[in-house]
Amino acid sequence: MSNPAKTVRITVDNQVIEAPEGATLLQVMLDAGLDIPHYCYHPKLSIDGSCRLCQVKIDGMPKLQISCNTQVRDGMVVHVADPEVELTRRGVLELLLLNHPLDCPICDKAGECWLQNFAMRFGARHARTIEPRRKHGKRMDIGERILLDQERCILCRRCVRFCREVSKTGELFVFNHGDHSLLDIYDRRLDNDYSMNVADVCPVGALETKDFHHRMRVWFLEETASVCPSCSNGCNIMISAARGKIWRLTPRRNDEVNDTWMCDAGRLNYKFVGDAGRLVTPLVAGEGGPAPANWDDALQRAAGAIGDFVKRHGAKALGGVASPHLTNEENFRCGEMLRAVGVERIAMAVPRGKHDDFLIKAEKAANARGVRELGLVAGPDDGLEELLRACEAGEIRGLYVCGGDLLEAAPAERIDAILGKLDLLIVQDLAARPRFARAAVTLPATTFAEKDGTFTNHAGRVQRIRRALATPPGWRADGEIFTTLLNTLAARSERFEIAAVWEAMSRDGGRFAAIAFDRIGPEGAPLDAA
Amino acid sequence: MAVQVVNVRRPAATFSSAKPWLAILKGMWVSTRHFLGNLGLFLRGRQDFAIHFPEQRLVQPPALRGMPVLARMADGKERCVACGLCEWACPTSCITIYPAETADEVERYPEIFDIDMSRCMFCGLCEEACPEEAIIMSRQLEIASYTRAGSLWHKADLLVPVEQLKTRTDYIRRNYER
Ligand code: SF4
Ligand code: SF4
């Protein structure tokens, strides 16, 4: 990459386009905003040249060329709006549709299907055949999370190349030749950790995820660009929501992070957002155990309890547990609040799990790096062992806990013994967990899909998350909880607005200072470049 | 929802373009015709011009669009495959469908199919959008209810044996050239 490629100029239908020498003609035309139909070409997979739909006329060539396998040359003259090209496309589409089942009313892809779209834009409107269409496998269970419909397959081999080149597992093959070609698995099921990406690369509804199968029409979905919350890789995603619910997550292209892929575990980890067991009202400790309270009362109780505790035991006896699931802004405000009270020891519990050398990272939370960059926690275990020892030694007698990860951070007996000794426990969590039953106040936490903010991924890339779902009226998101407590305990009058918090973060020094909030584009902004 | 904005060209009407005037004249002719007809009846002694519903009912033309209903097949199941096109076509968004999977060959069916009749305006766009001839404008017009909840029709209430919808299905096949 050190030698910037020479720029060449080509002409497409009288429009002059500049491109780096050797670039793929199809990609150059697509980048220039031209509407060139194509199926087998995918920017992140090798060239296959099997669908023949991308053909264009090039001066000096004896016949039409597939633009996906042609490199641009200086002075190349290309014709797209040309009767011969149009006739060829119509012919290719007619052949693809010869045996297509026309399942659109029951096909999950309908509405975002490349065969529908290109057939409407470039194809003939009527079939000329009356012969019965070929019959093949429907709803074939070829993997834990994937269904195959062989009748709908147009044999573009994108999925085959994905399994060979990206997941490197090679489960899918095209068997037989010519008219008898069929896509199928061979000796093992399509169960790799990235298997659901085949449903994204498939231009038609031949590969579908079981999770989204027959559940919602794509034209009802509202898409919100966000970031996967399930590990520290921070894959870029689209949240598809409708009727107040998330129906699927799909990867969004970011060449710096995840190309156009995401792992299956991350893709499926959205159901906790709409979980029936989520805590929706604050709980305060009462005579007969935790009882629901309104937000203002619960926040008053929490602030009062913290104030009393500090008066009685001193601020040093209060500890904090930050959450790697909360955004940079929320964690900054959390730190501000705890430090305003005088808290010295803050730790973080990060859930861990399986990882690989592609996307999946061991830290199963999106923003552990952000908490570290903010200087809230230090040490290889993020101060956790030190905090637990201080609790066991009785130096710390009160905890402000964000998230439920603490419960899994050490053997259950040890954590429960510590929690059992505390004089004050305040919890901010997605669910009311029995092991936190001694909490004086439990405040509902807010998920990644219900708020705006930024996450810092494992490599220090700051990326935006955006609100896709509304919260009930009167709801206080995590940042607002910290802000209310800060204002009450330290007599401040802050508001939780992301841009303003970001400014405060910058004033505070640290590496976030060098990134302007509005400079965080769709690809995020690396802390290092600053 | 992803909504595409299409800018429609609307040429301004001018005095010289005859059509608006023709339409006004046509409308005035309809009123005049009824007025003269009723005047004639009145002069011949008729006093009462009302139709005494429900004892008396108008004979409705075959093109009538009553409330939309779902066609029920001989096996007792709906013909609808929950494709969601009527739901999308409906200008008042009064249809709500939740699809689900079935073992039948059609693969999917509407687990929930609700129509809010208090919002329906009997436009028939749902019927026109349906690729399965599964939602049909029936001849049913008497759908008043004492409660709002009563205006929300669920799938079980909406299913009508397909033979009973023949007048309309014949009519739409003729008119939509199916
Ligand atoms: S299943 Fe889809 S991606 Fe795979 S070859 Fe067929 S059409 Fe292409
Ligand atoms: S690799 Fe990590 S960030 Fe990417 S999709 Fe999976 S869980 Fe989400």
Ligand code: SF4
């Ligand atoms: S008749 Fe019109 S308003 Fe009524 S359900 Fe059908 S599309 Fe909607």
Ligand code: SF4
């Ligand atoms: S358009 Fe027809 S098949 Fe589709 S959901 Fe409506 S009634 Fe059912």
Ligand code: FES
């Ligand atoms: S996209 Fe070029 S041949 Fe398929």
